[in-house]
Amino acid sequence: MARGAGDGTVGKALEVLDQVAEFGRPVRFAELLADSNFPKPTLYRLLQTLTSQGMLAFDPDRNTYSPGARLMKFAHAAWSQSTLAQVASPHVQLLSEATGETVHLAQLDSAQVLYLDKRNARQPVEMYSQAGKIGPAYCTGVGKAMIAFLPEDEAADVIGQQSFHVFTPTTLATADALQEELVDIRANGYGFDREEHEPGIICVAMPILSESGRVLGALSVTSTTQHTNLAGLEQQVPHLRKATNAIAQAAKRWSFPDHHSQKTTTGI
Template sequence: MSSIDKAIQVLETVCDNPEAIRFTDLVARLGLPKSTAHRLLTTLLDHGLVRYDREDQRYSPGYRLLSMAQRTWERLDIPKVARDHMQRLLHEAGETVHLAAVDGHEIIYIDKLESPKTIRLYSAIGKRGPMYCTGVGKAILAYLPEQQQEDVIAHTEFVRHTAHTIPDARALRQALADIRVRGCALDMEEHEEGVRCVAAPIFNFRGEVVAGISVTSLASRMSTTRLQDLQSLLLEVARDISRELGYLQPNDHSRPGGQEAS
């Protein structure tokens, strides 16, 4: 193992520990010689990547990590990060793939890969859509902070686009609770008659939902069984994108996905 690998191990151990860690505990956990651990910690301290409290004699993550994380996040291009994963989803599902983000009280489609099969959809890159009756919209809304979620609901005009559209705030709150239990959202012809989709949320390094990804097709090709079959694939793709954005889930995803809109 190279010195860089060992230094990364040391840094990750300091960052992952729920509280500041003692040198002896760090050495015991990593199985490194004391001299090696001390040398690596000294280098990390010199670069501001870890901090040392002389009174407690414990190591903590350094403040420089915050500025590095912020600069990294500012340069992340979600569509660029997601594109290869979207291509995989298109290849395996064979249906249209959408990527959307929050824009005020609506969603905005930021990328789209068309199905090779003929299908006309409401969505287009740059087009906005409602959150309460689209798959990606509900997938994102379900994982917004409560105050922001309630703000969106308060500003929602519940237009009945189809006979299946969610009619009011009470029904929407129940749908969002179901999404958080199920881990993904379904659009069962709620926004466009004859169009169904399944969607999942995408999270950043802070654990914040920043986008949603979905698979959309005609209802004639999206039976309940087909939608269920696509859920595992979609959630896996959403997790992979989230990981590239720096999201580290505890065990698995405690907050997976949603569903897409037409």
């Protein structure tokens, strides 16, 4: 079931927004319909409503839909007010300078990884991750680092939503295999990506935790097997720990919501 399904008209509209965004380009009605859970009249009505509200933009010359200006405004507000990106930015930059490697900042978005920031290495390498992109949690360093430190029930829920698609020969292909690795990550305080999502791409990752132990996000130092190995990346753990601690303190001063107080005050 898609996220938002069963949540009435609002949930349906958000599902359509997700669908348009996932194409990564202006998309025609026929393309949306071919991949939609909704009948043609419902999809058309939702698209018309979203367009009239400025959440989508319609190009009459090409007959395509794309994210609208109002949606961009909301996205910018969410980015600056509801993620670690703003307060973490200087510490992400310092970590990149200290290691000379690519650095990623991420948070969990439902059961997936949302990349919030990326600073390239001194010698940039092409890879999947980019700020604003969604990635799998079970086969990325930042994803595993965050899952490992979630409360048991939340971790079980996230693990239950993983696809366990095998990207490479080292991808963790089952929930049991992932659970075994999470034990090691909790014991060490950090984990690795062993070319599990992309061949040749490796990383060491660490969660960003609040004082109460709530998972706020994760940081990773990423490189390639041509440039270094896991033992080499493990030497960056002190830099990584310094950065995650600094971001946690900055988030505290910024009043980043604590898990327990969030439930109490907002009902979420």
